[in-house]
Amino acid sequence: MLDVRQLEVLAEIARTGSYTAAAASLGFTQPAVSYQMRRLQQAVGTxxxxxxGRGLQLTPTGESLVRHADTIFSVLxxxxQDIASLVARGGGLVRMVAFQSSCLTLxxxxxxxxxxxxxxxRVTLVQAEPVEARHLIRTGEADLGLLCNWENEDTPEGESAMLRVPLMTDRRCVLMREDHPLAGRAAIGLGELADQRWVxxxxxxxxAAACTNLGFQPQISATVDDAHAIQALVAAGLGITLMSEMALRGPLVPSLVHRPLRDWPxxxxxxxxxxxxxEVPAVATVLRAIRRAAQSY
Structure with missing residues (x-):
């Protein structure tokens, strides 16, 4: 019978790359970590x-066991969560992680x-890009995440054992001032924007890769990671930008217009x-609310 504590130690060694680092992370002594691994390897038989070099690499058996360990930790x-929800008569805490534009509207x-x-x-929320969000869900630091990728991309690494629930698709749009020369177009190709300044x-x-493929280097006037600040800078005339339709469903500066970006996934x-x-009632309740909201997009 596998021991959960030994699996936790194994997963931490795999994450940190050494017995010493795993011991420090878990609050164990290094000999204690070594002992747990000896016992686990004896139980597995390989x-x-x-x-x-100076690091450790998982054997195929080790990789398989870490994958099973992740699933076991998920069940625990x-x-x-289920017990907490039952105690609270159907309530409970759901820890969420989501990307920026979903935090604005969906x-x-x-x-x-x-x-x-x-x-x-109750819901707690952390904003994070998909790579970080995926890690938080995988390690159990978040119960539920909203992530995104492009329709021409494969399933990201690390998600194969998890549950993906499709919610919606949206387009990439060019956001510009209403007096911009291209504001009257129904749709705009990226190649038509080679001489523009960008926020x-x-x-x-x-x-950047798409611009390179079209033979130009974009002129970046500002690098900003807040959607409202981006709108303000575009409205001030610092440049144009790209935004998702989801983000544009939120409050929009009145002097701005958006047009679909042609030939973009x-x-x-x-x-x-x-x-x-x-299967946890509180998590299922939150997921249902999100799915209902996504149906309106």
């Missing part, structure tokens, strides 16, 4: 790590109805959680 967290809409209909369910977020690798928004967490 090595779980090989030494590579779901059990904790989530406020969902949470408004949730508060009105299920006041016993952009720091996460813009796809945008749709963005997919989805909920991500461990399968067992979907």
């Amino acid at each position: 090595p779980l790590f090989t030494r590579v 967290r779901a059990a904790d 989530l406020p809409q969902a949470l408004t109805s949730l508060v009105a209909e299920h006041s016993d369910v 952009m977020e720091s996460h813009r690798d796809r945008f 749709l963005r997919r928004t989805y909920a991500l959680l461990w399968p067992d967490m979907a």
Whole structure:
């Protein structure tokens, strides 16, 4: 029978890359960590790590066991949440993580109805980009996440064992002042904007690559990660920007207009959680509220 404590130690060694770092993270002594790993390897009957330089690398058996450990931890967290919800007569705390534009529109809409209909369910929220959000869900630091990727991308690494719930798709749009020469167009191609100045977020690798493929280097006037600040700077004439339709469903500066960006993939928004967490009443209630809100987009 596998020991949960030994699996926790194994997962931490895999995450940190050494017995010493895992011991410091878990508050154990290094000999205690070594002892737990000896016991686990004896129980499994084969090595779980090989030494590579100064670090450790999981063997195929070790990798498999870490994947199973993640699932086991998910079940235990779901059990904790389920019991807490039963004690609270259907209520409970749901820890969420979500990307920026969903925090502007989709989530406020969902949470408004949730508060009105299920006041016993509490939600805490952290804003994070999908890479960080995925890590928080995988490690159990968040129960439910809203993530996004592009329709032409494969399932991101690390999500195969988790539950993905499709919610909606939206387009990328060009946001500009209403007096911009291209404001009267129905849609705009990125190549038509080669001579423009831009107000952009720091996460813009796809945008930069697309510009390079079209043969130009974008003129970045400002790098800002707050949607309201971006709108203010565009309205002030510092440049144009790209925003998702979801974000543009929120408050928009009156002097601005947006037009779809032609030949750009749709963005997919989805909920991500461990399968067992979907059975927790409080989590299921929040997910239903989000799905209802997404249907209006």
